[in-house]
Amino acid sequence: MTVNFNGVVRMMGILLIVLACCFLPSLIVAMIYGESESFRSFVLTAVPCILIGAILKKITRPSLADLKARDGYLIAALGWMIASLVGAVPFVISGAIPSYVDAFFETCSGFSTTGSTILADIEPLPRSMLFWRSFTHWIGGMGIIVFIAAVLPSMGIGGQLAASAETPGPTLDKLSSRYSDTAKKLYLLYTFFTLTQTLLLVLGGMSLYDSLLHTFGTVGTGGFSAYNASISHFTNPYIHWVITVFMMLCGINFNLYFLLGKKNGIKSFFRDPELKLYLLIIFGASLLIAINLMTTGTYDSLSDCIRDSTFQVTSIITTTGYMTADYDLWPTFSKMLIFMVLLTGACSSSTGGGVKIIRILVSLKMVRRGFSLKLHPNRVVTITVGGKEVPQEVATNIANFVFCYILTAFCGFLLVSFNNLDLVTTVSSVLTCLGNAGPGFGLVGPALNFSILSDFSKLVLSLLMIAGRLELFTFFMLFSPRYWNSNKA
Numbered sequence: 001m002t003v004n005f006n007g008v009v010r011m012m013g014i015l016l017i018v019l020a021c022c023f024l025p026s027l028i029v030a031m032i033y034g035e036s037e038s039f040r041s042f043v044l045t046a047v048p049c050i051l052i053g054a055i056l057k058k059i060t061r062p063s064l065a066d067l068k069a070r071d072g073y074l075i076a077a078l079g080w081m082i083a084s085l086v087g088a089v090p091f092v093i094s095g096a097i098p099s100y101v102d103a104f105f106e107t108c109s110g111f112s113t114t115g116s117t118i119l120a121d122i123e124p125l126p127r128s129m130l131f132w133r134s135f136t137h138w139i140g141g142m143g144i145i146v147f148i149a150a151v152l153p154s155m156g157i158g159g160q161l162a163a164s165a166e167t168p169g170p171t172l173d174k175l176s177s178r179y180s181d182t183a184k185k186l187y188l189l190y191t192f193f194t195l196t197q198t199l200l201l202v203l204g205g206m207s208l209y210d211s212l213l214h215t216f217g218t219v220g221t222g223g224f225s226a227y228n229a230s231i232s233h234f235t236n237p238y239i240h241w242v243i244t245v246f247m248m249l250c251g252i253n254f255n256l257y258f259l260l261g262k263k264n265g266i267k268s269f270f271r272d273p274e275l276k277l278y279l280l281i282i283f284g285a286s287l288l289i290a291i292n293l294m295t296t297g298t299y300d301s302l303s304d305c306i307r308d309s310t311f312q313v314t315s316i317i318t319t320t321g322y323m324t325a326d327y328d329l330w331p332t333f334s335k336m337l338i339f340m341v342l343l344t345g346a347c348s349s350s351t352g353g354g355v356k357i358i359r360i361l362v363s364l365k366m367v368r369r370g371f372s373l374k375l376h377p378n379r380v381v382t383i384t385v386g387g388k389e390v391p392q393e394v395a396t397n398i399a400n401f402v403f404c405y406i407l408t409a410f411c412g413f414l415l416v417s418f419n420n421l422d423l424v425t426t427v428s429s430v431l432t433c434l435g436n437a438g439p440g441f442g443l444v445g446p447a448l449n450f451s452i453l454s455d456f457s458k459l460v461l462s463l464l465m466i467a468g469r470l471e472l473f474t475f476f477m478l479f480s481p482r483y484w485n486s487n488k489a
Contacts, residue, residue: 088106137224140220221320247318253347290305312324343431
């Protein structure tokens with residue numbers, strides 16, 4: 001079985017056309033605020049995308065039905081790379097981010113919903129550029145291929161295979177027999193969250209522009225803000241709590257929300273073991289941090305303490321990356337809890353990144369199974385989640401993923417260490433980019449940025465962001481000789 005290059009090239013053509021259309025909202029913003037240079041940069045990027053995309057569609061066969069899993073991996077990986085490479089161009093042409101490496105890092109961070117930035121001063125950027133920067137979160141939150149599948153039902157089984165390669169979680173859940181219908185349902189819910197949060201933020205005193213930007217960063221769990229101080233720029237506690245709630249909602253498996261309309265749906269929703277562990281970590285870590293902050297005298301106000309601890313824990317576990325406080329100044333115990341939460345990630349099939357709660361849960365059950373087999377070697381012990389047995393294949397894939405995640409992280413540590421920065425900065429920069437979490441610790445903490453890194457390190461971290469968003473296997477599969485050698489398939 002060889003790669004279906006016809007289908008792959010055709011999908012790249014479709015991607016370029018859709019990506020060109022995604023520039024339209026930013027074009028409108030540029031027109032509203034009279035930003036001619038930004039308008040020009042979007043046009044100069046969009047027009048070639050449409051032309052090249054149309055040519056690629058013209059020279060390839062129309063059918064995508066014969067795409068296989070092998071092709072899905074290549075489509076997903078290439079799609080995210082091309083989107084990031086093209087999405088960086090307007091920043092460079094407009095002069096908002098003169099360095100293409102920096103622009104590529106920023107765009108990778110946007111599409112992968114990481115939220116790490118190389119910008120030391122965000123606020124002087126043109127409003128349309130800030131809009132595009134945050135809009136990449138909204139596009140990438142549900143997945144680029146999922147977005148295309150939602151707007152182009154003709155993709156059929158090919159769209160499903162490609163989307164499954166970028167879906168965050170061990171398995172791809174379908175809500176309908178046709179994947180395009182599933183994608184539409186997910187995007188309707190995604191849009192509902194977007195509109196609802198935007199309205200609530202406007203009611204809280206935010207401008208429509210700021211509400212849209214920070215909603216994109218929230219529902220996409222990205223974390224780009226229009227202000228250097230992030231969410232702490234806004235002093236209204238109402239705004240902080242609205243963003244906290246929606247970060248929490250968007251870190252939940254989106255498929256669970258469709259249970260609420262069914263009989264006993266609310267019970268089924270809250271009985272989900274991944275959701276229960278997710279909420280337990282959020283509320284448990286928030287409570288412990290709040291106690292630690294109060295007992296150490298870090299905060300004088302109990303309400304501020306609870307608000308900031310809950311906000312930061314939710315922001316980190318959902319890999320959003322917004323901040324209302326510089327947690328790098330918190331006591332060591334609180335920082336350690338933040339670090340541990342960073343490693344867990346959100347729920348599967350959510351817009352959040354990281355290892356994912358379901359993998360943590362299954363891994364814990366595998367450890368317990370190992371202890372049980374040590375005591376009773378002849379006993380048959382199955383791993384169940386929510387009353388359903390976890391197939392051995394899924395359990396094996398999770399174990400492989402965890403090992404691959406650790407190995408990738410260590411390789412990243414070594415490569416970024418050439419910057420000769422301190423250990424905390426080096427380790428946290430890799431983990432936060434690989435986990436799509438945003439800010440790290442040390443010199444890449446919440447009050448700082450990634451501009452201190454060399455171009456080489458920025459490129460390494462950019463690739464780690466994409467690899468983390470694609471769940472590692474999809475990205476690294478392309479570097480395997482077995483992938484390209486049909487005789488070894």
